[in-house]
Amino acid sequence: MTxxxxxxxYVKLKSELEKTTVFPAEYLYKFILPTGEEKKAAIxxxxxxxxxxxxxxxxxxxxxxxxxxRLKVQDPDQVIAYYKEAGKIEGIISx
Numbered sequence: 322m323t324x325x326x327x328x329x330x331y332v333k334l335k336s337e338l339e340k341t342t343v344f345p346a347e348y349l350y351k352f353i354l355p356t357g358e359e360k361k362a363a364i365x366x367x368x369x370x371x372x373x374x375x376x377x378x379x380x381x382x383x384x385x386x387x388x389x390x391r392l393k394v395q396d397p398d399q400v401i402a403y404y405k406e407a408g409k410i411e412g413i414i415s416x
Contacts, residue, residue, distance in 0.1 A: 331401050338397035348400055350390040351416035352407060356383055363410045364388050367403065 322330070342348075354360040356379060365375060373392040380386065394400050407413055 331404070334404075335397040335401060338400060342397075344397070345393055345395045348392055348394045350388075350392070350403065350407070352388045352390070353385050353414040353416065354388065354410065355412045356380075356386045360410065360412070361386070364390075364407065364413075367406050368392060 352364060354364060361377070368375060368390055371392055373390050376389045378387045378389075392403070394403075404415055407415060
């Protein structure tokens with residue numbers, strides 16, 4: 322995706338969140354990462370200073386790990402800020 326496409330995606334996401342969610346709210350993030358301690362540490366570091374609960378589930382082959390992160394967020398901007406931070410991790414897929 323180009324930078325413009327990414328920004329357009331986040332503008333649309335913010336609009337949808339404003340229409341469908343009453344904040345503050347619990348938000349569920351879902352990420353898929355290549356399995357490894359470095360990737361695990363990177364995703365945990367993003368949510369380290371929060372009360373987030375993080376669940377891990379390895380893929381059948383063990384090549385990837387799915388992460389479900391539940392976190393109480395205050396507004397759509399906070400939701401997007403965490404997505405942007407997670408997006409810096411190489412190989413991450415945000416669902």
